[in-house]
Amino acid sequence: MSTSKSARAISLETLIKVLQDKSYSNISLNNSLNHSDLSQADQNLATKIVYGTIQYRLFLEYQLKGLVRIKLTEKYLKPLLLMSIYQIVFLDKVPNRAVLDEANKLAKQFGKHHSSGYRVVNGILRSFIRRGVILPDAKDEIKYLSVKESMPEWLVNYFANHWGMDRTKKLLESINQPAKNSVRISALCDRDQVFNQLKTEGYEPEWSNLSVNDIILGHGGVSQSDLFKRGKLTIQDEAASLVIESFDFDSKEEHILDACSAPGGKTVQMAERVVVGDVTALDIHEKKLHLVKENAKRMNVANKVKIKACDARKVQDVFKPGEFTKILVDAPCSGLGLLRRKPEIRYTKTERDLQNLQKIQLAILESVSPLLKEDGELVYSTCSISVEEDEAVVEKFLKLHPDFELKPFKLSKLESKTGMLKIMPDQDNNDGFFIAKFKMRG
Numbered sequence: 001m002s003t004s005k006s007a008r009a010i011s012l013e014t015l016i017k018v019l020q021d022k023s024y025s026n027i028s029l030n031n032s033l034n035h036s037d038l039s040q041a042d043q044n045l046a047t048k049i050v051y052g053t054i055q056y057r058l059f060l061e062y063q064l065k066g067l068v069r070i071k072l073t074e075k076y077l078k079p080l081l082l083m084s085i086y087q088i089v090f091l092d093k094v095p096n097r098a099v100l101d102e103a104n105k106l107a108k109q110f111g112k113h114h115s116s117g118y119r120v121v122n123g124i125l126r127s128f129i130r131r132g133v134i135l136p137d138a139k140d141e142i143k144y145l146s147v148k149e150s151m152p153e154w155l156v157n158y159f160a161n162h163w164g165m166d167r168t169k170k171l172l173e174s175i176n177q178p179a180k181n182s183v184r185i186s187a188l189c190d191r192d193q194v195f196n197q198l199k200t201e202g203y204e205p206e207w208s209n210l211s212v213n214d215i216i217l218g219h220g221g222v223s224q225s226d227l228f229k230r231g232k233l234t235i236q237d238e239a240a241s242l243v244i245e246s247f248d249f250d251s252k253e254e255h256i257l258d259a260c261s262a263p264g265g266k267t268v269q270m271a272e273r274v275v276v277g278d279v280t281a282l283d284i285h286e287k288k289l290h291l292v293k294e295n296a297k298r299m300n301v302a303n304k305v306k307i308k309a310c311d312a313r314k315v316q317d318v319f320k321p322g323e324f325t326k327i328l329v330d331a332p333c334s335g336l337g338l339l340r341r342k343p344e345i346r347y348t349k350t351e352r353d354l355q356n357l358q359k360i361q362l363a364i365l366e367s368v369s370p371l372l373k374e375d376g377e378l379v380y381s382t383c384s385i386s387v388e389e390d391e392a393v394v395e396k397f398l399k400l401h402p403d404f405e406l407k408p409f410k411l412s413k414l415e416s417k418t419g420m421l422k423i424m425p426d427q428d429n430n431d432g433f434f435i436a437k438f439k440m441r442g
Contacts, residue, residue, distance in 0.1 A: 005032075007042040008083075008102050011049040012110065015079035018054060018344065025054055025344055040221070052090055053083045055176060055343035058150040060085050063133060067124050074117055076110040084125055089133060096129055141165065149176060154351055155336075162387060167426075174426035179341045181217040182208065184236040186299060187272035194232050201225065209428050210238040211245065212412040231299040236265050239337070239423040239433035243381045245411040246421075246437050247326055249273040256326040257319070258282065259312040259368050264292030264305075266330055271301035277325075282310045312364045315371060325376045327368050331361040333382040333389050337432025340425060354388040358396075361389060365397050369404065369438075377407070378438040383431060385424060390434040394420060397438075407439040 005013070010032045017023040029050050033043050053060065060082040072078050084103045087094050103125060107118030136143045142160070146153045149172035159168040185194045195215060198205040203225075204218025214236075227233050244266055254277035258267045261281035271279045281292045286309035296305040310318055312329070334353055335345045365380060372378050380397075382389050398404060406419025414421065416435070423433040 005036060005038075006102075007038055007046040008049065008106060009109065010036055010038070011046045011053075011083055012076060012080055012106055014046075014050050015053055015083055016076055018050075019057075019079050019082075020075045025050060026342075048091070049083050049086065051343060053079070053086045056086060056090070056150045057082065057347065058152070059147055060089075060150075062135075062147045063089075063128060064124070065134065067127050067131075070120065072120075074111060076107075077117055077120065080106055080110070080121055081124060084121070085128060088125070088129065100125055145169065145172060149173065151175075151346055155346060158351065158386075170426045171424065174429055175339045177340065177429050179431075180237070180429060181220050181222070182214055182235070182237050183217060183222060183233045184211075184214050184241045184269070185233050186231060187213070187269075188300060189232045194227060197227060198222075201227075208238045208413075210413055210423075210430060211241050213245075214238045214241055229298070234265065234268065234295070234299060236269075237341070237431040237433075239430045240265065240383065241269065242411055242414070242421070242423070242433065243328070243330060243379060243435055244269040244273070246379055246409045246416075246435050247273075247328075247377055248409075251275045252325075253277045254325050255323065256280065257315075257324040257328070257368065257371060259315065259327060259329045259364060260331060261292050261307075262288035264295035266328060267292055267305060268295050268299045268301055270326070270328065271296065271304040272299070274304050278304050278306055280306045280308060280324075282308055282312055282315070284311045285309070313360075313367045315367050319371050321370045322373045324371050325373050327372050327376070327378045329361075329364050329368060329378070329380045331357075331364055331380065331382050331389075331393075333357055333361070333384040334386060335383055337383045337385045337423075337425060337434075339432075340429070341431060354386045357384075358388050358393055361393050362396055362400075365393070366400065369397075369401060372440070374440055376439070378404070380436045380438070382434045384434065385422065385432040390422060390436075391420065394436045403441055404438045405441050407437045409437045 014028045014032055017028045018025045063085050080103060084099050087099045088096055103121050104118050107121045111117040136147050138144045142153055142156050145156050151172055159171055185191050195205055203222060205215045208214035208216055222228055223235060254274045256270050256279045258279055258281045261267045262283040264281060267279055267281040283289050289307045289309060292307055296302040334349050334357055335342060339346055369378060384390060408417050408419050419437050421435045423430055425432045
């Protein structure tokens with residue numbers, strides 16, 4: 001049933017759930033938008049406000065310094081102030097008076113009976129407009145960048161320690177750019193034909209710089225297209241699609257294991273390349289496997305995909321040694337390569353998480369590696385850029401398994417002579433990703 005809530009009302013409703021109730025931004029926002037009657041323009045505005053406010057939360061909270069003189073007891077007040085300051089600072093086409101007017105209306109709408117919240121909101125926002133943006137002293141480079149780019153200090157330090165301050169500035173600036181609208185064309189389709197249809201339908205497509213099978217669209221909404229519904233393409237970041245390109249496919253019979261498969265994007269991508277054989281998709285959560293089934297059905301490869309609920313650390317209880325010609329471990333990770341696309345990650349992860357995740361990643365590799373056929377290929381990937389989850393995992397795995405070695409690989413537009421490839425977020429504004437390819441020593 002549709003409602004008549006405004007774009008900003010839906011934004012505030014979503015931000016209360018995310019910032020106060022710790023809900024997932026994408027799920028909360030999608031649910032609200034799906035049950036609204038907003039135009040596409042208003043849906044875009046709501047999306048921009050929600051993700052922009054989350055992304056710049058640290059910066060926006062810093063702007064409240066010296067302006068808030070009472071305790072903000074009603075749960076809508078702080079999210080409303082943050083989203084209003086976001087609009088004032090970052091949305092140039094929205095006049096300040098319009099932001100103030102909408103904020104006052106929302107304060108009255110969301111406030112308790114006889115609440116004076118709208119006066120508080122109005123006063124703070126007017127004070128902010130008079131004072132303007134503030135930042136820490138630039139001499140303290142870490143704190144200054146933390147607030148300016150809205151990134152926790154531990155992460156700014158982490159980037160600086162591993163890539164230097166100059167690269168860190170570029171990384172942080174890149175991460176705060178909008179994510180691309182990237183789609184991957186099914187290997188079962190004619191690429192040029194799909195590209196031309198996207199052009200005809202006004203999606204303003206451009207070929208990816210990373211992969212011959214990926215296209216960057218000028219705007220969203222492709223999930224409503226006939227091309228998407230008929231499985232001609234799927235929504236997938238360019239960097240993520242490179243993982244499957246690292247395998248060598250031919251016409252021989254393949255039995256492939258996707259050890260951590262949900263929601264199934266890479267499962268489907270492998271199934272498209274299988275001429276004879278199948279892909280077995282595992283996930284520890286049985287309810288998530290229905291997403292894999294749905295994806296496989298839509299992409300016309302359901303006949304090549306098997307699913308099984310299983311903890312990837314216990315696969316030896318289920319499968320025989322040497323059962324699979326290819327194994328993919330797209331491991332659970334911190335998601336630090338997805339900070340542009342999932343802005344709340346920056347506020348929920350800690351440095352300790354990197355070590356804890358490394359233990360899980362190594363346990364999965366340890367468990368699945370005996371299932372690989374003698375001349376098979378094992379690919380390990382993460383959507384993280386942390387050394388602990390990437391290069392350090394590879395180093396420790398090889399130390400534990402001297403019977404394995406890294407195998408160089410060629411992609412459609414890139415090459416790894418070492419057997420490892422790290423895509424950083426400041427490389428053409430892609431998601432950050434890591435790929436390592438192993439084979440057994442001959």
